[in-house]
Amino acid sequence: MSEQILYFKPERSTVVYKENINIEDIGTVFCQDPAITNAVEKISLFTFHKNMDGRQVITVLKVISLIKQEFPDVTVLALGDPEFIVFHKKPEPAPKKERTITIIKVILVSLVSLFGAAFTIMTYNNDVGVNEVFNQIYTLFTGEVPKKTTILHLGYALGLPVGLIYFFNHVAYHRLSDDPTPLETQMRIYERDVNDGVAISSGRNKKTLDVS
Amino acid sequence: MLAQISMLLIAIFCGFGVACGFVAFIILIGVVPRLSTKTHTANHVMLYENMLILGITLGNIIFLYQIDMPFGKLGLIILGLFFGFFVGCLSGALAELVKMFPILTRRIRLRDGLPYVIVALALGKCLGVIVQWFLFTNPGP
Secondary structure (H helix, E strand, C coil): CCCCEEEEEECCEEEECCCEEEHHHHEEEEECCHHHHHHHHCCEEEECCCCCCEEEEEEHHHHHHHHHHHCCCCEEEECCCCEEEEEECCCCCCHHHHHHHHHHHHHHHHHHHHHHHHHHHHHHHHHHCHHHHHHHHHHHHHCCCCCCCCHHHHHHHHHHHHHHHHHHCEECCEECCCCCCHHHHHHHHHHHHHHHHHHHHHHHCCCCECCC | CHHHHHHHHHHHHHHHHHHHHHHHHHHHHCHHHHHHHHCCCHHHHHHHHHHHHHHHHHHHHHHHHCCCCCCHHHHHHHHHHHHHHHHHHHHHHHHHHCCHHHHHHHHCCCCCCHHHHHHHHHHHHHHHHHHHHHHCCCCCC
């Protein structure tokens, strides 16, 4: 029989809730021989301290060396990033308390977003002198000097939410198209930056689980 | 009448444009993504977006029509807290966006003590606000 090729693809970052992690917890394995696939998936990779949050950066080389120990004849083809991160979270404590804290956090971030955005648009309008420009435009069109708010203010107040909804791509929770919202894409970029940062600093501090 | 209608249309497009630019700035600067990641509430980003939409729209209307907000002193203190929090995040994120810290630390070869620099930065901003509001006597132009 020809030599078996085993494909291994780690997730860039995974969150686990148990102490002992196997290869199947952090990525996917494929081999033509299902017996090898199943055995490789069960290879133990790392053990976290119990009841402690932690993270570990592991290189693909380490995984390959562990697989080679068990199956010297198998060729391992790793796909994806050369290193990956495993975050360990202790098993959820009292879920009810956790839930209350989460709700409070969500409310606080919501309020910061709500009032912060309201404040910044006011400072923006003030800074760029929206009122002055509106008055100038009004005089240009009608020849009169406006004494109170004009039709321009109404249009601006209407156009702004339309632009916001268009930009954010959803009305309340109803999506206007399949695209992810701008915050969702920005979240992924931020997550990637964090993962890169963790992997690089772990490597520099010699904390990465590698073959040598 | 024609002037009124054309002004209405112009203003709607103005609002549209300002909204896109404004939101692009807030999103790019990454305050809300960071807040939601730090609080582990990333699954609620849509709620936060709705809050941004609501906040910008209402803030704009309040500014344009000078609507009275009878919150009282206590309400103002709480509101001010949220304003300050958001602006603090914004200015911190802006400093980070222009890669101020990485460049500074490389130039002066600063490796340790970065947390102190950040605390100093926050205290400096706080001090600046106090000086500007309570010690400046010239009201400016």
